[in-house]
Amino acid sequence: MKIESNTYLKLFANCKPVKGAKRATICDLQREIYFLIPNSCYDFLQDNVHVPLAENLNRLSATDSKTAISYIDYIIENELGFLTKDPHLYPDIEFADLSPHLLNDMIIEFSPVINTHRDYLLEDITICGIQFLEIRIRLSDLKLFQEFLAALGNTRVRSIDIVCEYDNSLSISEIPNYVDNFSIIKSFILHSVPTETLGIYIQEKDSRQLFTGERLSNESCGQIGRQYFTSNLRFFINSLGSNNCLNKKVSIDKNGNYRNCPSLPNIYGNIHTTSLLDVIKNKEYVLYGSVRKDDVETCKDCEYRYICSDCRAHVTNIYDKPFYCNYNPYTNEYS
């Protein structure tokens, strides 16, 4: 490859390199994928931010220069960056939390107790600007939840994920209609379904519904692994400045208690007596939402740290690496 003078290698603004202890990633936040690169490639990319490529290549030995050219080819072939003589025309994106809302996410363990306070809760959801809801519910309460669901149309909630525990109060053949009636439902998971019931129901591949015999509980949260990495802009920004799971999130358990999430024991008041506006001012509530990956032991040296979810429930100390992670960023091995 012939490199003209005054040419710079520029990564696309949506492609962010992240250096780890032993290797690095480039997270493509638009295509929602990531690429593994050697740390020497990461360093080469940093060196070329302000210095023309030819000048940098001239400083290297013949062997290192050949390696550097293979890095340039890799970046261009994978559409992660481009060559330009005018890098100033392509400013970086400012990676700051732009959400104007007090809260973004809420998990509700829906129950008759919660339904008693429906109007009060809907008002708080509106005031705080909550956009994403996860509802954990029993099948027997699904009809009761219908009115709550209809009333959400007057709030800023944009999507709802429903995680429903099977019981024999309702035929599962009624669920497709239920989901079809509410376009706001993004996904509906029915879990703990007995094998004989599961066997008679054939699911469409592109359906928003998933029926499974697996039992999902609060212990099912916090799984770590490559299949759970999220390489998108919202997640990446959240990880840079806060806890990517708990920031601007609140949950209400079936008894009306406010928590950071259903898996954490701390309680910050009850829907009977406490306003959500008071909950989000609680110092301990705020602390959990503010722990960044860069604050967590081991994770702070991991190349996946801004795309890997950060559960604070399954840890001994608030700054420990998540319990379910078996990855070692110092060796790049899984135990």
Ligand code: SF4
């Ligand atoms: S070390 Fe931390 S950031 Fe890396 S994979 Fe494990 S939990 Fe995720």
